[in-house]
Amino acid sequence: MKSEAWRIVVAGVLLWFAWRGSEVEFPWPNVENPKEVQVVVPRPPTEILDLCGGVADKTKTMLPYDREYLSSFYIAMGVILQRDADRVDPVIKTTDQWVAFHAGSLQLAIDKKKVGKYEGLGEAVDLVFMEAIGADARKLSKTDLEKLSKVSAAISYVFKAGEDE
Amino acid sequence: MSRFDPFDAYSRGLAGAVKNPRADEEFDDAVLRIGGNPYGAEVAHEWEFAGLGEGKLTLLFPTVLEVFPDSLPGPAQVRGDCVSRGVAGALLDSMALEIADGKPDEETGLLEGAPEIPTLGVMNGVVSSESLWWHRGYNGDGWTCSSAAQVAIQTGFLVRKEYPDLGIDLTKYTMETTSLWGARKPPEKVLNETKQHHARNATNLKGREQVRDFIAAGYGVFNCSGLGFSKERNEDGFSRQVGSWAHSQRYIGYDDRSDTKKKYGEALVLWINSWGRWNSGPRAIRGTNIEIPHGAFWALASTIDKCSNIALSSVAGWPRRKHTTFGATGNL
Secondary structure (H helix, E strand, O other), rough: OOOHHHHHHHHHHHHHHHOOOOOOOOOOOOOOOOHOOOOOOOOHHHHHHHHHHHHOOOOOOOHHHHHHHHHHHHHHHHHHHHHHOOOOOOOOOHHHHHHHHHHHHHHHOOOOOOOOOOOOOOHHHHHHHHHHHHOEEOOOOOHHHHHHHHHHHHHHHHHHHOOOO | OOOOOHHHHHHOOOEOOOOOOHHHHHHHHHHHOOOOOOOOHHHHHHOOOOOOOOOOOEOOHHHHHHHHHOOOOOOOOOOOOOHHHHHHHHHHHHHHHHHOOOOEEEOOOEEEEOOOOOOHHHHOOOOOHHHOOOOOOOOOOOHHHHHHHHHHHHOOEEEEEEOOOOEEOOOOOOHHHHHHOOOOOOHHHHHHHHOOOOEEEEEEEEEEHHHHHHHHOOOEEEEOOOOOOOOOOOOEEEEEEEOOOOEEEEEEEEEEOOHHHHHHOOOOEEEOOOOOOOOOOOOEEOOOEEEEEEEEEEHHHHHHHOEEEEEEEEEEEEEOOOOOOOOOOOOO
């Protein structure tokens, strides 16, 4: 896919989760009043949650609004991936395209000055996806996209730190 | 300097494919020494795929194009190096089928992936025919199918990309790249690179049924012959055998369906030439919505019986590429 088209897709993701946030009960994180944010992220299956241990460790030193922000980001990504899996002709067809989509979305969502604020967080998130679908550069099936969706939701849950338990 | 017109050159008698019984014997010997069998009929029975293509329409090229989009037909020849183009094409076919198959390489146990080459390199045929051509031992045109196959299994080949350490760029097929070596052997550093990628095995095929079954089993097959063909395809993509070319091409499909045999009196085999878009006419395959590549044509299967045919198997090897990040590293 041309890089320009990818930028449009990534921008679409962000617009989606910014616009639809209230409709799926996760309003844009309110920095001034974090207690007012209500992010409903269902508990993921244990076998997927178990992959997220590395991310869970990183959340212990993260500020609440950063955790909420990334929780919203990854639940939105999970929804987008499930919608793509449901398409007859998915947009994301290969692991290379998934990597570009994930990286591009983060580049637009995260202020460049804040990258690296939590050392090793990016690596920990990548490791979860790699353990879920493997590191081989290959085509993605519908099942793979669904798994990426579930993993995104699990990462969102872990960032949320299970406050609803 | 006038542009090389392969149709004209071969029609006027350019000897691209040359017979050499001694070379044929050396090839058979080379196959035996690597533990192979130069008799294709025995291979097909031993590996239990004899008869695999019977009654079927078998096509190699859709998978080739899936793995390497726009790799067919490749650029038109710029000289009489058809044999190197034929063997390179057969290597491409076998490699693509292996990659698509997704099974581990039988020697290394690793899953084979596609080599990383630029789009222009894919459009120029993926496998560098020059890297085989350089080993013919002289500077002129013409070569022997069996010698080319021997190079493919013993010496190996390069792909269409830049090799900065070797000081060469094989992304595009040109007269210059075909002329780098010939009478002089390539230097040691080039040989060390080509050694890493070679066909693990090869065998001679005699007759149409063996070609049918090897294609059905997913192996690239190329040929040397004295057969010329019409530039025009009929409504089924079929071209008459007419005239004489001392030439090498390859097969990328076989139609053994009963209604095809009823219409044409025998099965058809799908040839593809290395002359770019040299021919014209309909390309839809009978009874399907699939189109044969440009430069290809169906011909009577009996044409196979007048060719020397060689199948190449199991191309080593590019390990499947792995991601080191999935997008968050460096962005979070």
